[in-house]
Amino acid sequence: MSDALENAKPFHAHPFDDDKLREECGVFGVIGVTDAANFVALGLHALQHRGQEAGGIVTHNHGTGFHSARRFGYVRDNFTSAKLMETLPGDLGIGHVRYSTAGSKGRTEIRDVQPFFGEFSMGGAAIAHNGNITNAEALRRELIDRGSIFQSGSDSECIIHLMARSLQRDIPERMKDALRRVEGAFSVVAMTRTKLIGVRDPLGVRPLVLGRIGDGWVLSSETCALDIIGAEFVREIEPGEMVVISPEKGVTSHRPFESRQSRFCIFEHVYFSRPDSILGGRSVYETRRQIGVELARENPVDADLVCPVPDSGTPAAIGFSQESGIPYAMGIIRNQYMGRTFIEPSEQIRNMGVRLKLNVNRALIAGKRVILVDDSVVRGTTSRKIKEMILDAGAKEVHFRIASPPTAWPCFYGVDTPKREKLLAATMSEEEMREHLAVDSLKFISLDGLYRAVGQGEGRDSNCPKYCDACFSGEYPVEPFDMIERGFKLKTAAE
Incomplete structure (x- = not known):
């Protein structure tokens, strides 16, 4: 398998984006199209929000075999080069965008970048x-004890080694x-040589959907990546389901x-x-707007x-405004041209904090009582800085929702979360968090309210929750x- 790794450089995440739960990863695959790599690159571009550290593509060409390219950074900076894309021929390909949740924490190695490849007796x-x-x-300890040699720090590599030790006769069974x-x-x-x-x-914790494009088929983490290539959404892959797609048999479903x-x-x-995107037949935007209503x-x-708080708080803020009757306003403006590959900051620049990314619309905020709507509070560091910016702009009151x-x-x-002791809500009550953030009020949606917003009318049934929460x-x-x-x-009965 050819593997294009030239010019690979370590990726530095944005130094001021450390107060969010990190997106997991994004996966995409296509079969039955000309120049599969270009479709995969477009799909990964649409899934870039799920991982910005690195990306990779593997394709198969019936004449020349498997081909691979892995790169640090954004899809747009790597997989738009005609020279690179020519090294990825074939009508079958898969891709991955990464944010590390296992493996080398804080330092990404090219060997950890997926997709991973294995050569088996049947191909x-x-x-x-x-x-x-x-x-x-x-699993890793067991496999190493039995002679496996790992090439990466990723948990995902265990799957390849377990497949290698299976006695089954074809790759889907392995x-x-x-x-x-x-x-x-x-x-x-x-992917194999002939199948996606x-x-x-x-439990179906992470998403995966099936789409159709012409005579070909697509698999993707989200429906938005189907839209970018003009594919038709067919259905979600169901929890516990395996689909095997080939030109001869189309889509076959298995329940392993x-x-x-x-x-x-x-x-x-x-x-x-x-x-x-669409999740479970529901518009993500509409769900987030309804969260704001609740x-x-x-x-x-x-x-x-x-x-x-842009951009993730926008739909909920719209819903909050519509339900409360309080006017909606873009009181904070995001600099759309500063990606996570920004300069390595000096101490002076670092002290500017979120001001490099967000700026307050002073003419709008001055003298006003402001409700700030954000998606979450993790460590609370960014929330404090945003509150200070709002007050510096002349706001009379600041309320977080x-x-x-x-x-x-x-x-x-699959989410890169801080240790529990670093989570503000793990060590403080809601009132203590309000005092820590020094805001006039701080309120969270209830778990029942969140369930109502996602379509579970009576809220969360503690005996049988529908979601992982x-x-x-x-x-x-x-x-x-x-x-x-x-x-x-683990959580105790007292908690």
Whole structure:
């Protein structure tokens, strides 16, 4: 397999974006189209919000075999070069955009960039994974003891090694064997020489959808990536389902896992997915607007303006404004031209904090009582800086309304979350958080309110929740085995 790695450089994440839950990863695959790599690159561009550290593409050409390119940074900066794309021929390809949730924390190595490739007796296979394997460390120890040699620090590489040890005679069956050993969350897009494969874990924590383009087929983390290539949305891959797509048989569906209650990540509705995507038959934008409506009903306040913290707070702010009758205004303007590959900041520049990214519309804010609507509060560092900017601009009052419940627990299913002691809501009550942020009021949507906003009319049924909401509730649908081994304490009855 040819593998284009020239000019690879480490990627430096934006130094002022450390107060959000990091998006997981994005996966995309296509079969039955001319120049598959170009379609994959477009799909990954649409999924860039799910990972900005690095990206990779693998294709297969019937004359020359598998081809691969992996790069640090944005898709637009790497996979738009005609010279590079010519090295990725074929009508079948998969791709991945990455934000590290396992492997080398704080330092990305090119060997950790997916898709991963393995050569088996029946031919090669490449795999791209969105999610996190919660028993990866135990599996890695077992595999190393049995002679496996790992090339990366990624949990996803375990799947390739488990496939290599399977005795099944074809790659889809080997993948079933491998994934039955895996715990946690996974949406996988994989390819052989002739097939495109998609799999979701039994709980369906991470998203994966199926689309149609001409005579070809598409797999993607989100529907917005189908739109960019002109593909038609067909359906979501169901929790616990594997689809195998080939030119001869089209789409065949398999059920390699025991059936379980779906626990889709509720934070996809709040923040991770693009607002122009469709999740579970619902518009993400409309769900976020409805979150704002519920937030206004639960936590009204007298004020003059409702302002979003851009861009993730915008739909909820619109819903809050519509329900409360308080005018909506763009009180904070985002610099759209400063990506996460900004300069390495000097101390003086670093002290400017979020002012490099956000600026207050002073003429609008001065003398007003302002409601700021944001998607979440994680560490609280950015929220404090934004509050200071609003007050510096002459606001009379600052009220925070948050479009998710307090984030008090880390996610172990594919989201890069700070340690629990670093989460503001894990160590402070709501009133203590308000005092810490020094705002006039701070209110979060309730977990019941969030469930109502995503379409579960009566709120959350504690006996049978429809979503994974562990980051709010501390109730993990799959025990994080590796983290428990390291000393992580699960929620107690008293909590």
